[in-house]
């Protein structure tokens with residue numbers, strides 16, 4: 001069974017002090033709750049702080065059940081790339097994940113399918129699990145191009161990866177990010193139901209079976225369960241609602257209640 005992942009993308013929020021306090025609060029919450037539920041009924045939690053806050057988060061969360069990762073990386077291991085961060089530096093801090101191809105990176109910072117592929121390969125080589133984001137814009141959806149865009153983003157980035165490569169995909173419709181306009185569960189479900197067989201045909205049935213497909217875009221405590229009910233939704237990538245400990249933990253709580261069959 002795929003363990004659901006509840007991941008918080010903090011974007012350019014929280015410096016080291018606020019990030020450390022958040023990590024301590026969430027760790028306390030997880031430690032308290034884990035006495036009440038069995039490990040298998042628990043989603044995996046992960047946070048994605050800014051680079052400067054990562055060491056503080058690593059201080060608190062290294063070796064715990066809560067994972068953390070970088071929001072971006074470069075594809076070279078070192079060199080003259082001012083302002084960039086190598087995947088190996090993230091691995092050295094104990095990161096498990098790195099986001100690749102978030103729509104804000106694509107639209108605001110010129111990230112392309114080609115750079116995403118290089119980053120995915122470099123992240124894997126450094127022992128990180130890439131969390132690849134894909135998703136269509138509103139004009140693309142309205143022109144019936146949703147599946148064409150997703151297929152292009154996945155094909156150019158993932159085809160030909162080694163069969164043992166472990167990665168996660170987040171479907172994040174661009175029109176749902178930070179807008180309060182969540183995709184309806186059927187809208188999310190139909191894209192996820194497209195991605196899994198696509199992985200099976202283009203990588204392998206084993207990869208399709210084990211790869212987690214997250215939904216992202218205005219996920220909140222009160223809509224996460226309906227999204228998780230979709231057969232191919234294995235968790236959520238959360239922006240705004242991951243910035244407060246209370247709402248991040250409420251989302252994790254809702255996922256736990258869903259997994260224990262309580263709701």
Ligand code: PGA
Nearest residue numbers: 177178217218238239240
């Ligand atoms: P949001 O962001 O939850 O604020 O819509 C999601 C994301 O950008 O990953």
